[in-house]
Amino acid sequence: MKTIGIIGAMPSELADIRRTLAGAVVKKYSGYEFFLNTYKDKLLINVCCGIAKVNAAVCTQVLIDRFDVDAIINCGVAGGMNTDVKVCDIVVSNEVLPHDLELRFLRDYPPYNSIFRADEELVKAAVATCEESGVPCHTGRIVSGEAFISDNNVKSEICSKLSPLAVDMESSAVGHCAFLNAVPFVSIRCISDNADDEGEMSFDEFEKIAAKRVADIVLEMVSRI
Helix, strand or coil: EEEEEECCCCCHHHHHHHCCCCCCCCEECCCCEEEEEEECCCEEEEEECCHHHHHHHHHHHHHHHHHHCCCEEEEEEECCCCCCCCCCEEEEEEEECCCCCHHHHHHCCCCCCEEEECHHHHHHHHHHCCCHHHEEEEEEEEEEECCCCCCCHHHHHHHHHHCCCEEECCCHHHHHHHCCCCCCCCEEEEEEEECCCCCHHHHHHHHHHHHHHHHHHHHHHHHHH
């Protein structure tokens, strides 16, 4: 039986998954609560890591060490960073990286890699699920940093340097940790806002809708892994 880890940063990003997967066994390690369920012939373990990269990295490592997962799905909401990507669209990562760190510090020193590639089979499973469900889906780069992006000038600077489709606060840390442990991963994000001057208002309005959409995609794609 394959073991799949599902990581969300906020309780709202896992609420719909936990409603579907009732009766979980809960185990607590290093301050994190891991919810275990058997679903579609897989052992699913979902955990709320908290917001930002340090929380995400620590939680990912605990998940790997304690449960020896076969794959990791990082799911949740994100800000849109490309005009083709609309609110409530899905972005599936083909690679993740930080936007608030000089990449040479990762490239020239351990781990000697600054861009973390998502697993191709997981990407294909996510995209196929979106297509079958009729959900608009884009595959591309997701970047992460220690701030909620809600400023046009900041957004423009990130886009000019890195050309991402979406921005969040955790994906690059999950990918970094998965890379170090040779565990396949993918980040699946539903766009809740456009990471611009209206970002905070848009996020509040669409967060729950976006979180439910990405939860539905993750649960459905499990059968394809």
